[in-house]
Amino acid sequence: MLADTHCHLDQLPDPALALAAAAAAGVTEVVAVSESAASMPAVLALAQVHPGAVLPGLGLHPAWISQHPHEDVEAGLEYLAAHLPLARVLGEVGLDHKWALTPQAQAYQEEILDRQFALAAACGKPINLHSRRCPRQVMERAITFVRETGLGAQLHWFTHSRKLIHQCNKASIYISVGPMLLEDPQTQEVALAVADDLLLLETDAPVPIAGLPNQPARTRAVAERLATLKGRPLEEIAALTSANLRRYLSGGRMTL
Numbered sequence: 001m002l003a004d005t006h007c008h009l010d011q012l013p014d015p016a017l018a019l020a021a022a023a024a025a026g027v028t029e030v031v032a033v034s035e036s037a038a039s040m041p042a043v044l045a046l047a048q049v050h051p052g053a054v055l056p057g058l059g060l061h062p063a064w065i066s067q068h069p070h071e072d073v074e075a076g077l078e079y080l081a082a083h084l085p086l087a088r089v090l091g092e093v094g095l096d097h098k099w100a101l102t103p104q105a106q107a108y109q110e111e112i113l114d115r116q117f118a119l120a121a122a123c124g125k126p127i128n129l130h131s132r133r134c135p136r137q138v139m140e141r142a143i144t145f146v147r148e149t150g151l152g153a154q155l156h157w158f159t160h161s162r163k164l165i166h167q168c169n170k171a172s173i174y175i176s177v178g179p180m181l182l183e184d185p186q187t188q189e190v191a192l193a194v195a196d197d198l199l200l201l202e203t204d205a206p207v208p209i210a211g212l213p214n215q216p217a218r219t220r221a222v223a224e225r226l227a228t229l230k231g232r233p234l235e236e237i238a239a240l241t242s243a244n245l246r247r248y249l250s251g252g253r254m255t256l
């Protein structure tokens with residue numbers, strides 16, 4: 001049994017078909033993250049139609065925050081505050097310096113992220129984080145969140161630096177690895193530095209990766225490549241990452 005722990009399921013042309021293809025490939029759970037005011041109700045609707053298979057994530061993405069008027073962001077936060085108890089995780093949230101070039105724009109993203117963290121802490125939800133062009137800042141915020149709340153934190157697509165991975169391992173931050181692992185030697189090298197008990201799988205579908213269309217079924221190819229790289233059977237990778245997902249969702253870390 002495999003799980004795609006970061007997927008924009010509501011943005012796929014046919015989510016039901018994508019879920020069926022995923023299940024046929026042994027990918028039986030999908031954490032469906034949202035990123036906009038409109039995607040939050042869409043994700044909740046998918047979770048209602050596919051209970052157990054879709055684990056809903058609610059949150060506002062930093063790129064969306066930077067591209068929308070403050071009133072829209074406030075309305076999104078209001079929806080989030082009212083509906084986060086129905087979600088399994090807060091996400092996709094984080095910081096994105098591609099869309100925030102000035103100190104003011106960056107401070108605004110940070111303010112909205114802090115407010116979303118406060119909602120997650122109040123509802124007891126783990127967090128699913130985006131960190132484009134500012135991995136260290138997001139990692140440090142994740143570490144503080146985990147230390148203060150005891151809840152889980154996951155950094156998605158965070159395979160740029162072995163040095164930061166070591167800090168994540170020490171602070172019990174989960175890292176999800178995705179289809180970049182199939183093509184990119186640097187991602188492969190960094191992914192191998194993630195502690196076994198903090199490793200998760202993802203696709204970030206439908207974002208196309210390495211020029212190929214992307215969907216949650218691709219989690220299986222990621223798991224297979226990881227199994228080869230680690231020299232371990234696929235079943236072991238599946239069992240390990242599934243156990244990690246359960247622990248991430250419930251907070252805490254296995255004692256090694």
Ligand SMILES: [Zn+2]
Pocket residue numbers: 006008092204
């Ligand atoms: Zn994403």
